[in-house]
Amino acid sequence: MYEKTVLDELSYQNVPGVIVGVTLPDDVPFGDEPLEELSSLCSTAGIRVRAAIHQNRKDIDPTYYVGKGKAAEISEAVKESGAKLVIFDNDLKPGHQKNLEEVCGCAVIDRTELILAIFNQHARTRQARVQVELARAEYALPRLKNLWSHLERQRGALSAVGGAGERQIELDRRMLKKRIQRMQDELKEILKRREIEVARRSDLFQVAIVGYTNAGKSTLMNALTREGVLAEDKLFATLDTRTCIWKLPDHKVLLSDTVGFIRNLPHKLVASFQATLEEVREADLLLHVVDVSHPAAQEMIEAVNSVLREIGAEGNRTLMVFNKIDRAHDKPLLAQLHARYSDGVDISAATGEGLPALSTRVQEIVEERETSVDWTFSAANGKLLAYLKQHGKILGLEYIENEVRVRALLEPRFVAPASELRDRG
CATH class of the missing domain: 3.40.50.300 (P-loop containing nucleotide triphosphate hydrolases)
Structure with missing residues (x-):
């Protein structure tokens, strides 16, 4: 059983949000509405979209990603809509998130964090949960201070010093590193088992x-x-x-x-x-x-x-x-x-x-991958005939005295084993 970190307590279910998208010159247009997919992702995550803001930019602003004026516009949309969350369709650096949260007065997440939240909701098996948890923990590691700010805002108890202290953040960092190592080890075992399963089905x-x-x-x-x-x-x-x-x-x-x-x-x-x-x-x-x-x-x-x-x-x-x-x-x-x-x-x-x-x-x-064989062999070689029927497609079967002639299609992987059975007679 793992010790709980801030990652285990965060939830965006039923939270009102403002969605934001930035299109850069090299971005490929996607559909008629630039924020349609982000809106669908939010709906899947349980977030209630209250407002949408889009901007075309020549480059990324080093402070706010969108620029000071657009950041102020997002902040105003948050206040007017009563949103508790801003969701970017782009990947943000921890510094961008921190600066935007200070301007908007609410949690700011990016596309990656949103997708990880959805995956976390939908993971049903142990394998899926391990894979999602590993990805979330690796994403969270450089963002622990921001995540604690998210949680404190959700609780309505954000303090003047900005949420959790350095000691709590350091404890979370150590626990997450341990968790990442455990997940990586478990995932290696899962991969080994998966490879064995795939090999067994290779016929x-x-x-x-x-x-x-x-x-x-x-x-x-x-x-x-x-x-x-x-x-x-x-x-x-x-x-x-x-x-x-x-x-x-x-x-x-x-x-x-x-x-x-x-x-x-x-x-x-x-x-x-x-x-x-x-x-x-x-x-x-x-x-x-x-x-x-x-x-x-x-x-x-x-x-x-x-x-x-x-x-x-x-x-x-x-x-x-x-x-x-x-x-x-x-x-x-x-x-x-x-x-x-x-x-x-x-x-x-x-x-x-x-x-x-x-x-x-x-x-x-x-x-198309199959090899055509036309073999005549002893009628007493029942193993070969059974193998051809089980693993191939019989095109013709003719008994001639003590021999049998078979025309069949075999996948390449079955040709060598069948040839061995024929050679053994």
């Missing part, structure tokens, strides 16, 4: 569903496997990987639903979620699910690809799956996506439209 073709958060990945998994995976209209509803058997017309494959990605996903979170993302790296095929009803579909694809590069999965075979086609009304956007990803499949996981075509396409990809 089946592995498919992993990836995509932007709320793209419909869990809905698709339910539609393909009927396994009852949690599917909610929320950001990051799924944090734990769920793996099921997906029965194709002539094959069985393993299908895994994974955590949703998002633009500017915190690097510490990606690093902490190595055990969960192992499913993605080890997959034979990635189904990249895209919400084509969203105006920022192209940007979502790039955000997912960025995370895949970060975890070393950019080279995996990928099939684009254009979901929510029944709600897609932007024909030029669809035409662009089809032109760029000509192999993509249009579906609606909710209505079932396009799912047979998706199954057929995945089966074709599985069979």
Whole structure:
């Protein structure tokens, strides 16, 4: 049992807030409304958005991130709306947070802290909780003084000296460092167990569903496997990987639903979620699910690809799956996506439209990897025949006196073991 730190007591549930976004010259536009996604993240976290402020800037102000005048405007919005929290769509340095809190008179958090809070709410298994807790602790370590100010303001007891004393902050720092070490050690053990599990399943073709958060990945998994995976209209509803058997017309494959990605996903979170993302790296095929009803579909694809590069999965075979086609009304956007990803499949996981075509396409990809064998061997070699039936697709079977001729398709991994059985006679 860990000793409690300020990190365990902080909560943003049901807190009124003001959201702020800053667009810099090199930033890629995301959707029609620059703060729409941040507003959705706040809703998922339980924060009640009272006001929204956006600014285009040439560079980052070293003191307030937004500049003195805009900081004063945010402070006024806080007072007028009765907000208790300011949420930035950008990543802030501890100094920016401290200076903004002094101006606004309330807690200020950034996009990373908000995402970590959401992950903390949705972590259900031990593995997910360890991964989230590690990321939160590493993020909190250089920000302990600010976090104590947040907590004191939530309690309505912020003192003139600014909350907790240096001794309490130092105690928290030591406890967090110990906790980080314990979490890292436990995560190493989880990774070892995960690697063993993946190795045991290696005889089946592995498919992993990836995509932007709320793209419909869990809905698709339910539609393909009927396994009852949690599917909610929320950001990051799924944090734990769920793996099921997906029965194709002539094959069985393993299908895994994974955590949703998002633009500017915190690097510490990606690093902490190595055990969960192992499913993605080890997959034979990635189904990249895209919400084509969203105006920022192209940007979502790039955000997912960025995370895949970060975890070393950019080279995996990928099939684009254009979901929510029944709600897609932007024909030029669809035409662009089809032109760029000509192999993509249009579906609606909710209505079932396009799912047979998706199954057929995945089966074709599985069979592309297979090796054709045409072997004649003794009819007494029952082990070989049983192996071919279990691990391959039988195309032809003919008995000739004391011999049997088999034409079959085998995945590359099964060819060598089958050859050994044939050589043994």
